[in-house]
Amino acid sequence: MQAPGNNSGPLAGVRVVDLSTVVMGPYAAQILGDLGADVVKIESPRDTVRNGTVHRTPGMTPLNLNVNRNKRSIALNLKDEQEHASALELVHGADILITNMRIDALRRLHMDYDSLAEANPKLIYAHAQGFRPDSDRATLAAYDETVQAASGLLDIASRAGDIGAPVVLPGIFADKVSALTIVYSVLAALVHQRATGEGQLVEVPMTDTLLAFNMVEHLQGKIFEPPMGETGFPLSMNKGHRARPTKDGHAMIIPYSPQNCRDLFHAAGRDDLAADPRVNGEFIDAKADGAAIAELIESVTPNLTTAEWIEVCTEHSIPVGPVLRLDEADADPYVREGHLLDVAEHPSEGSYRVIGTPMRFSRTPASVRRHAPLPGQDGAEILAELGATETAGQE
Template sequence: MATGESGATVPAGGPLTGVRVIDLATVVMGPYAAQILGDLGADVIKIESPRDNVRNGTTHRTPGMPPLHLNVNRNKRSINLNLKEEADRLRALELIADADILICNMRIDALRRLGLDHDSIREANPRLVYVHAQGFRPDSDRARLAAYDETVQAASGLVDIAQRAGDIGVPAVLPSIFADKVAALTIVYSALAALVHQRLTGEGQLVEVPMTDTLLAFNLVEHLAGHSFDPPLGATGFPNSLLKGHRARPTKDGYAMVVPYSAQNFRDCFHAVGRPDLAEDPRVAGEQIDVPADAADLLELLDTVTPALTSDQWAEVCTKHSIPFAPVLRLDEAAEDSYVRGGHLLDVAEHPTEGSVRVIGIPMSFSATPGSVRRLAPLAGQHTEEILAELEGNRS
């Protein structure tokens, strides 16, 4: 056990203990990926430029320490380096030369100008897993275009999927930094796969994670649908997800996701509200529902009867009959839910400069090598002197 910067006693190490990661990324995608590696035990050094947009924000106790920074930059040490200054650029190269994994999201032209592209540093550290993530493939005609979560959602078809499902008129992005976080998870598993190769062979490699390609592949798993065949046997779009009525149902005291998937599920719902007549509807006479021919109408019919019971009553009905169910909780309610509290998915810790802060837990568990929150998000450049002293020690 060890005492982290939060003051709390936490398990020492993790499955990535002994792995060094250099986080040369900004905003959310790369930093979130590096944080996950840090949660799993890696020593993550964040090279911070004089300005990083993720440190902007009006909700803070200390300037430069807003919630988004706190939630994507824990378990890291921060060093301030101005890569346009030669001395600082050389320090960055020293750090990279001793690393296992580098994560960066600069555009390739900027990396080449700084001598930080893969070709330039490969000889200095042939074992390096160099993960480069940006909006579009580097070999495409869009490689030099700026890309943000909203543009990637649009380019990957996600905006269209949301519009078709919700019939919302003007296309809109999902209200989450969705593309960045999906790409971050892809960075993590790609980096770990390359790390296994490095450990087996001693060889590093370049790993490219284009956001648009990543999110498009993610979306197409179910939504390629009829276009999975050539020529197509039907339209794109997964019928179950795009079904009219694929939404929360009104209850006596709120809304809940009551999700009957089989004909038996519908019959059980109708019986629960005292409507055996509806349970005898021919469309629910068999084992499965015809999607989409009958399902949309049946879901609209379900809407007319769900207000007969409270959300708690529906929870009992659905539990009894193995029908998928969840109450629709406001985000602040979800954070206080007994399930969340019981799993320590949100805990309060004392930050050295920010006081009491809520810390998002590590969602996965390991029986032998658990991850841990050893350091809360640092001030910009908080560990500069410490890391420079380590570099000096390595030279001597």
């Protein structure tokens, strides 16, 4: 971990105000912080990422430690006149504001885009919520699960698994995909701001974002009008599209081409299967033959160990990957060599694992410079920078 003052990332000199809660906004702001931006988080006393039973210090939960690193924290009650004024002053000096507050609440606080852009024309105002603000769903409370449902992701998962009832994917997918969309959107707006001095409103509706993400491959035959087929990417919807059993465990072995399949069958000692006409054409018809070929593949993969299959697949350019168990991730050689889960010392929490930055820059490396702060721990410093004489919100 670099020292707090060693800020050499590509966004060094960019000021971000994080006025968001839960995962989407904080994760987006954390990434900007990893890239070198100075991120000031205006703390809410009801931020759910600080709620949980797994902690050493109240409020310092695993989720909070992950999404609020590389930030300075100030606790401000936006309903208090003086503290509200401090929040406005922070935003007036910022390049980027990220918020997921409801538009009606922002208007009541005079923190909507129109109000803030008048005082800070260069402000990039990123507003994210579940549905488009000009739609009839604008006021619906949105959570990851509801956005997964409204974007078609539950339908994709249930059809692919032949489950029947819609099933929620076990992860905060809508929030995190939307967070990444916020990041690249505000970076694009930052390029414009640097060229012209103009800020702008950037809206990221979660449902629209995840639906667009899902439809890249799953729109399929419905892309044409009239339709030439159903929705759903055949390979992904194939019931056999899963990890294969090996002699000592499982591996994700995905022979995409007919040549991949033939090489796999030869390696398993099954030359007879390599002669199957379904793997001797120009391509594999995933919809018609995918399930049957998957059964043939799974009938031979137990012949070799995972390590042996990785060697075979590497030799023949067959896509392959070991199945990482989360509980064993910290011991995985790839994870360790990439410093993806290094142990660091938090000033108040002691030893903990820090998720590494996945991107690499040859000249302006991303870095983790600050541990996630205690609620409001940087308030005095931030207010001093604003020229304040009182430490509002630090009690």
